[in-house]
Amino acid sequence: VxxxxxxxxxxxLGGLYALFATGLSLGFGVMRLVNLAHGDLSxxxxxxxxxxxxxxxxxxxxxxxxxxxxxxxVGFVLQRVMFDRVVGVDPAFAIVATFGLAxxxxxxxxxxxxxxxxLLKVGKLGTDSxxxxxxxxxxxxxxxxxxIGVAVLGALALFLNRTMLGRAFRATSDDPETAKLMxxxxxxxxxxxxxxxxxxxxxAGVLLGVRTQFDPFAGPxxxxxxxxxxxxxxxGSLWGTLAGGVIxxxxxxxxxxxxxxxxxxxxxxVFLGVLATxxxxxxxxxxxR
Amino acid sequence: xxxxxVTRSTTTSRIFGVFALAVVAAFxxxxxxxxxxxxxxxxxxxxxIALSQMWNLLAGFAGVVSVGQQAFVGLGAYGMIIWVNNxxxxxxxxxxLAAVLAAVISIPMGLVAFRLRGSYFAIGTWVLAExxxxxxxxxxxxxxxxxxxxxxxxxxxxxxxxxxxWFAFAIGVGAIVLxxxxxxxxxxxxxxxxxxxxxxxRSLGVNSYLAQFGIWVIAAFVTAAAGATFYLTNLRVQPTxxxxxxQWTAPxxxxxxxxxxxxxxxxxxxxxxxxxxxxRFVDQLxxxxxxxxxxxxxxxxxxxxxLWGFVRHRFGIDLFPVRRRLVTPADTPK
Numbered sequence: 221v222x223x224x225x226x227x228x229x230x231x232x233l234g235g236l237y238a239l240f241a242t243g244l245s246l247g248f249g250v251m252r253l254v255n256l257a258h259g260d261l262s263x264x265x266x267x268x269x270x271x272x273x274x275x276x277x278x279x280x281x282x283x284x285x286x287x288x289x290x291x292x293x294v295g296f297v298l299q300r301v302m303f304d305r306v307v308g309v310d311p312a313f314a315i316v317a318t319f320g321l322a323x324x325x326x327x328x329x330x331x332x333x334x335x336x337x338x339l340l341k342v343g344k345l346g347t348d349s350x351x352x353x354x355x356x357x358x359x360x361x362x363x364x365x366x367x368i369g370v371a372v373l374g375a376l377a378l379f380l381n382r383t384m385l386g387r388a389f390r391a392t393s394d395d396p397e398t399a400k401l402m403x404x405x406x407x408x409x410x411x412x413x414x415x416x417x418x419x420x421x422x423x424a425g426v427l428l429g430v431r432t433q434f435d436p437f438a439g440p441x442x443x444x445x446x447x448x449x450x451x452x453x454x455x456g457s458l459w460g461t462l463a464g465g466v467i468x469x470x471x472x473x474x475x476x477x478x479x480x481x482x483x484x485x486x487x488x489x490v491f492l493g494v495l496a497t498x499x500x501x502x503x504x505x506x507x508x509r
Numbered sequence: 510x511x512x513x514x515v516t517r518s519t520t521t522s523r524i525f526g527v528f529a530l531a532v533v534a535a536f537x538x539x540x541x542x543x544x545x546x547x548x549x550x551x552x553x554x555x556x557x558i559a560l561s562q563m564w565n566l567l568a569g570f571a572g573v574v575s576v577g578q579q580a581f582v583g584l585g586a587y588g589m590i591i592w593v594n595n596x597x598x599x600x601x602x603x604x605x606l607a608a609v610l611a612a613v614i615s616i617p618m619g620l621v622a623f624r625l626r627g628s629y630f631a632i633g634t635w636v637l638a639e640x641x642x643x644x645x646x647x648x649x650x651x652x653x654x655x656x657x658x659x660x661x662x663x664x665x666x667x668x669x670x671x672x673x674x675w676f677a678f679a680i681g682v683g684a685i686v687l688x689x690x691x692x693x694x695x696x697x698x699x700x701x702x703x704x705x706x707x708x709x710x711r712s713l714g715v716n717s718y719l720a721q722f723g724i725w726v727i728a729a730f731v732t733a734a735a736g737a738t739f740y741l742t743n744l745r746v747q748p749t750x751x752x753x754x755x756q757w758t759a760p761x762x763x764x765x766x767x768x769x770x771x772x773x774x775x776x777x778x779x780x781x782x783x784x785x786x787x788x789r790f791v792d793q794l795x796x797x798x799x800x801x802x803x804x805x806x807x808x809x810x811x812x813x814x815x816l817w818g819f820v821r822h823r824f825g826i827d828l829f830p831v832r833r834r835l836v837t838p839a840d841t842p843k
Contacts, residue, residue, distance in 0.1 A: 254628030256576070305810045311627040312574045313809045316766050319576065320805035323759055327798040440754065444639060447632045451625075481654075485643045488636060492621055495633070499624040 225356055226477040227470055232358070234449075234469025235366035236431075238462040239424040240442055241449035242373060243417035245461055248450075250393045250413040251299075251307050253314050257322035258446060260439030261418060262425025264325050265291055267436075269426045270338055280340035280430050287426055288419050295418030296411040303414065304407060308396070322439065329436035337433040340426065365427040370462065372420060377458045389413060421446075441484075448491040454504020463503060513837050517693070517830040525828045533682055540671045548674050552742055554784050555681030559735040560757070561764045561776035562684040563728040569771035570692060571724040572704035574627075576758055577634025580618070580641045581729045583752035584611040585736025589659045590651045590746055600664065604676055604737045611733030612726050614641075619725045623718065635754065642752035656747035659740060673741045680735050685829075687731065688773050692831040696720055755798075763801045766808050769815030773829040778817055 240262065247253050255261075265287050272283040306314040348360040380386040391399040392409045400406055428434070428442075445468060453464025468487050475486025494502065540548060560578065568574045588607020592598045598606065618637045625633040646654050661669060691697050702710035703717040711717055736757075740746055750756055760783060768779025783801075790797040808815055820826060 248628065252627070254632065256628075256631070302806070302810055310572070311631075312568050312572075312770065313813055315574050315576070315628055315631050316762055317806050317809040319759070319762060320802040320809065323755070323802035324799050324806070326755075327795045327802070331795050331799070437755075440635070443632065444636055447629070448636065451629070481643075481647050485640065485647070488640045488643070491636065492640070495621055495624055 222355070223474070223477065226473040228356070228358060229362070230470035230473030231466050232362040232366040232469070233431075233473065234466030235369035235462070236424055236428055236465070237445050237449045237468050238453075238465030239369040239372060239420055239427070240446035241453070241461045241465055242376060242458065243419075243421040243424075244443075244446045245450045245455065246376075246413055246420075247417045249456060250389055251303070251410050252311070253303060253307060253414075254311075254318070255321075255414075255417070256315060256318040256443065257325060257439070258318075258417075258421055259441065259443030260322045260325040261291070262421045262428070262442055263329065263434055263436065263439045265422035265425035266340065266429035266434050267329055267333060267338070268422075269340055269429060270333075273341055279345075280342050280426060281345075284423060284426055287422050291418040291422035292415040296415035298418075299411045299414035300407065304410060307410060326436050326439060333436060335435055335437070337435045338429070339433050340429040342430045346430065362431060365431060368427060369424070372423065373458055373462055376416070376420075380458070385409075385412065445487070448487060451501055452491055452494045454501025457501075457503045460501060460503030464501065467502075513835055515833050516836050517833055519827055519830060519834075521826055522828055522830045529828075536678060536682075537675075539678075540674055545670060548670060549742060550784070550788075552674055552677040553739065554780060555677040556735045556739045557760065557764065557780040557784060558681040558777055559677075559684035560732055560761050561768075561780050562688050562773070563731050564758075564761045565765045565770060565773075565776045566688055566691065566724055567728050569765065569775075570697065570704060571700045571721045572707075573623075573721050573725065574631045575622075575634040575725075575728075576631045576754065576762075577622075577636075577638035578728075578732055578761060579752050579754055579757040580634070580638035581611045581615065581732035582736035582739075582757045583638070583642060583645070583748075584614060584729075585733030585738075586740040586746040586751040587645055587651055588733060589737050589740055590657050594657060594660050595650065600659075600661065600669070600741065601672060601676065604734055604741070607737040608730045608734035611736075612730040615726050615729030619722055623722060623725075638752055638754070642748050645752070646748040652746070654748065656745065656751070659744045659746065661741075661744065669741065673738060676738045676741075677735070680731065680738060684731050684735075685773060685777065687727070689829050689831065691724070691727070692773070696723060697831065700724060759798075759801075763805050765815075766805050767801075767815055769817030769819070769821075770813075772815075772817045772821065773831070774821075775815050775817040779815070782816075 240258075244254065244258050247255050268287055268290070269280050269283040272278055272286060273280050302317065303314065306317060342361065345361055349357045350360060350363065351357040380389055388399065388404045388409050391402065392404060392406055396406055449464040449468050450461055451464070452467055453460030453462070467490060471490040472483045472487040476483030536551070539551065560582070564575065564578055585607045588610045589603055591610070592603035592606045593600060622630060622633045622637055645651055651657060692701075699710065699715045699717070699720040702713070702715055703720060707717055740751070764779035764783045765776050767782065768777070769775025787797060812819070814822060
């Protein structure tokens, strides 16, 4: 039964990994830009929530009403003033710029908050659980975070498939030049895309921050999990990304069940296995370019 | 004489060549005239130059950006533990063997990483470095989570410092010479053609994959040799710090980008600048990191040619000419 427990925990965590991964794959899909500061932004959001809860005494989940719009605006503005300059050129410069941003965020947070680990407070919700059988119970909080993650993925899928702006996203992703000829404002699409990417990763950062401890240097690991979920699931498929996140979460949980030191490694092994045998991912539509 | 000649060297580069030889000769005999503390600093500087030159070969010329070079620094360090501590080999033979080991391991790593392109390649190499680090952390024969110290018992500290210096010197200068020779060779031409236009290069019969893979393995070898040499001054090998992105790959990237990516001079200037500033701001390392990050962002977005690129563009100087130029009769002085 403890195995079942490990797998259930892995699935719940995997939903969050998928939420991390969505923003990463959105930025890549639309702008061919991979943000190496993606994980650090989630930590920045978690510290933002930490500051709000301490200052106003709010529940961390309530702080999302400030964090999510804030992250969207920051993403939109950063794309317009900074990252627009490196869309469509040698990826080396985008990599270096976002890597620089990651270093700035990490050291900035370290300067302000030291290397102490933190946990966001959500009151009684943090310890509640739903008992399913005698041995198996699911934490209310992990369940809620999982459901939020899935709901956001669903909303994004609807947005991309059913709305005018979503169609503009896909058109710009497929062929930016022709999209421009059809009257699409590429720069606006890029800005909104990075805004959504930031908003989702900020949400994911706060949701993970109420579940597990974080410190200023926890970002790179999250970037790596997000990336692994994208590659396992396959590029260009939102539900593939959810599956990728869940597979990664389950692999880590079962690995940790075998030996505490093997959790992360088990996730990496699954990732490498998929990459070696199916480079397009399990549900991917295109070859990663 | 009305011929148009294709050449690479310039008068400046020839004068610089003589000057460079004199500088290299002076540094070669540094242990005989310099102080020990400066010698230690120079070891680190040469290591930084070697690491940066290799990253520059990959990112600036081969067009593959790795954020996983710490894997090879760490493998160099762990190679010393494996060869010196566990197999009782000579310290300096072990440096070479550690580099060979890293080059061998880089092949399966490359086979996986090269399935990804561009930015995803970058994160892929980072994951691979994490995997190598975790494997070392879970391996008790190399000290597990707390790491191990290279056993140097029986060697005198003074002779060890001199030998380490000469190794670092040889690897640093060697990395510069190697970059220069590679870029002037057919391999260099293939790499630069691939970087500039991959499908164009392929249609002319260039095996881009093989060329990039070759540089990947060469870079792994030199990076590990530099890492192994560095840990001869430090001795303490740990899974987290030896495989740290922040400690190794971040400075490398900043050095190359600020100095000027895609030039041989750039990483040298960048390394000098980085080292000099870090020495001055050693009390405010966090702020130093933040400043470096900001400068790297600014350079990557607004001044992509970097310091040396600016100098070359402004004054037309090439100290290590790897580009071919046409000299027409009009240019030749009467």
